[in-house]
Amino acid sequence: MTALGVAGAGVGRGPVDRRVLTRLWRHPAGRVGLLVGGALLFVAALGAVWTPHAPDVPNYANALKRPSLAHPFGTDATGRDMLSRVMDGAHRSIGAALLVLGAVFATGLVVGTLAGLAGGLTDTVLMRIADIAMTLPGLVLAFAVLGLLGPGFLNLLIALIIADWAWYARLSRSLSLDARRRPHVIAARMAGIPGWRIVLGHILPGVALQVGIVASLALGGMIGAISGFSFLGLGVQPPAAEWGALLAESRLYFALAPWLLIAPAGAIFLSVLSANLVGNALRDCAAPQRR
């Protein structure tokens, strides 16, 4: 029984079926998204340690230059290289979005499944808190929190996490409640499998996959929201570079140097595009494909 020999090796494998990833790669739009997203992640990692020119050292003699070989996207009003600024900003824009989504995903998953599986008072208290947090549109709540805490990158991240966690908690709760009633969970309970093993083996992987898909679909919006807040000066503070903040700076000179808008807008566009492509493809691929 060679097949069963292989079977033994698969015990500890995670919820994401390797075939989902294979399908994602075979999905035409998914592959484009993965490639563009991978390239952006590489640029973000690179930009954190190396850029062609120093991203935040002014050089007034070199201000507002047209795009050239040395400066493919031109230079800004203080003569800083736009390409270097955008590369430097990449890890803040993308990293912040991933960080916020990771945080709301983890909080939501833990709070939601805890509420759903524990039930009773725990459930009531946690879900009332979530309900209250959900009465406001996420962005309005984020503005309010920022208004109280004051502008700043860290405060922005806190505000966005406060604004969003409850949605993920609600979703995780309803998914775990649903999972708890699934026949395979009842079968495991009747077989005498202890509760923690059911939660880890049967319930959590499925819930995490579903919530993860929702989070991946939200990535593009999150990148947009973070750059939007920074555009308003409520996120990353100068001289640090961030795509939204770069748009705000470039905007002041659009009459003289309209090309300055291209690089940060293009970077936002490509990152949201790749996030959308991957998110949509993941949703397609993770849906069970019945023969």
Add this chain to the structure above:
Amino acid sequence: MDAVLACKDLTVTYAGGATPVRDVSFSVAPGECFALVGGSGAGKSTIARALLGLHARDTSVTGALWIGGQDMVGVPRRLWQTVRGRQMGFVAQNPWDSCNPLRSVRDHVAEASRCHGLQISWHDIADRLEALGVADAGVRARQHPHTWSGGMLQRASIAAAGAHAPPLMIADEPTSALDADRAQSVLDALKSLGSAVVLISHDMGLVLRNADKLGVLSGGLLVEQGTPSALASTPDHPETRRLLAALAPVPPRARRAAPEPLLRLSNVSVSYDRGRVEALVSADLDVRAGQIVGVQGPSGCGKSTLLRVAMQIERPSGGTVWASDAVKRPGAILPIFQDPVGSLVPHWPIWRSIAEPLMAPGRPHISRTLRDEKVAAALAQVGLGTIDPMARPSDLSVGQCQRVAVARATISEPAMIVADEPTSALDSPSTWLVSKLLGDAAERGTAVVVVSHDSAFLERVADKVVAMSAGRTLNTSGVA
């Protein structure tokens, strides 16, 4: 041509080159009921779509297809639109699915006339519904489809399909979404219109009872056709024999002389919402080792509640439950459910779902090799020895999933198995196989409680059948 429908060498080719239907030829005389029967994947629905001209744009249909004397292969879509509805009516499998949920039932019936630019009065619609056996049709037809029962709504669909008195009706599994006891009356309503009928079904029993002529489909080919009596007495093709075998009685098994009692419920009641809802009024159940006890009744009669009490996951509000020590330990009672796909952990390979009862704490430790051997044996026992144990539930058909679920329920040789409508999602060969597997488990000494609305299935599989109605167990039939 005399026939209302005739096809010659009808072949359907998908864009990718696959041919789900090949060289199918048959003809249907006026007023005749011609049945196409076959298992899942035999090409039944593909033929139905081709007969209606509803295949996808990139699918090609070749051969000849005469409807009312006109060859419809390759004609423009506009011409199809005039033929559909007027020359042939269509009744689909699921009556609720067939109706626009936002519109009333009479709108649904009227739409069949209106889409050909004709008007029909509400009064006429009510008359047609009454003629098909819908009581109080004038009032009920104003309601929306989701408030109707399946049998009644299917009659409304038949009325819509017959709006232009077409010489031909195409019915794709018209009764498989309905309870078994309603199916025949709906078929009778369909045949009462006097049109010729192409009846597409997986259910050999139903087809033999109703068709004037039948064709057996297998792998996209029409492998055999003839009259029901001819095919039933001298089947030529293995597929025909396989479908007929599903009608055979389950092989008898040795019964124990004095089976020891495992579980006894007497006068058990269950109520919810502080007594306002009585799910179970008074129920008795006696389960013994190696016995199959069937519980039969319409939906809402409390049979699922009774089953949950027997599974000991529902605490009764009254009456007594006696359980022997053999069923008290955890893992002694294992379930089989109605939904085969949901019964298996979607992200696990099937071997892991099957082996799970062996890994419960309190059971003796089992080595990996022994476990793999047991899984392989269990798979072989349910006739899935060729399936890769690493396959996921989504790789399997619904029938195969249910067999995996049976393997899981039997692998640890529990004292008792409880099965809730285990066959209602299955086609007849799979149903037959599951019946046999339950019998095998009972032969090994496991008690089986099986709940179903399908009395024919229960009579075949169970030693005794308990009928239920309105929260009460009634008479018990069969051997005690």
Add this chain to the structure above:
Amino acid sequence: MTARRKRAERGGLAAAALLRIGQALLTALAASVVVWAILPLAPGDVAERVLLARGMQDLTTAEIDAAREALGLNAPLLVQFLHWLGGVFQGDLGQSFTSQAPVSQEIMERLPATLMLLGLALLFSVALSLVFALIAASCRDGWPDRLIRLYTQIGAALPTFVFALLALTFVVVGFQIGRVLADPSWSAALIPAFIIGLDRAASWTQLLRAGLLEAMASGYAEVARARGASERRILLRHALPNAFLPFLTAIGVSIGALIGGAPLIEAIFTWPGLGAYLLEALTARNYPVIQAYVLISALSYVTAALLIDLLALALDPRLREQGT
């Protein structure tokens, strides 16, 4: 019999509507509780910041203490909240820390401009997505469908503010259409609203197109086809009403994003509305204004969601009969 049933159905509808209105008011109230509950987390001394915001410098402890007393900040938070809430019911939203004018008055001056812009934008996006999705669904995989899909991909990948910024810079200013410094009038709102609507419509078109295609492949569409109905009839009579319901729900959710995005949009179009007012208040930490903004946003969000729920209730018989 039927008349009574109709009346009962209508009665159920009214009851359901009343219930939703009650829930909506509670929701708006809960929203302000949230903001008051975060207040203690705010860093620094409120009274000191108020005085600084009024342009006073070299503050003494005595001055700050006096201001704190005058602003009522010495009372426990709950008392302050109840006091504020009492004011809300009389239409008093407190006093702006900076201008010292009543917040309600300042808000009423700016609210119409925001409602005008957002309302018009909403109208554009619903209309555009309806047209685009119907065209795309009726010629699936043909060139109009491909073109519309390209537009939806690009639109969904451009955050509204980036799209607005680019459109304003390169199209409106570049070709000198319209004015950049806008006064809040319907004609001035037209171009900004169209730009916002065009961007929002991208993701809504995606959604409605997918819903229409799903409905076109549904059992009832297939049966209608088998009865001889034309594709156009199936699309308009069967698919559209069914696909419209989930679309409506999605619009309800998006309205929240539209309201929340108002400050950003107004900053880009230099539109003198509520969002711009909030941004001023944010830099000055003008708490009464922030609280008022939250309350107004919550009320408009809840109202929009309520209207959409009632619309869905009126359209879908299944929802109606569940309520009774």
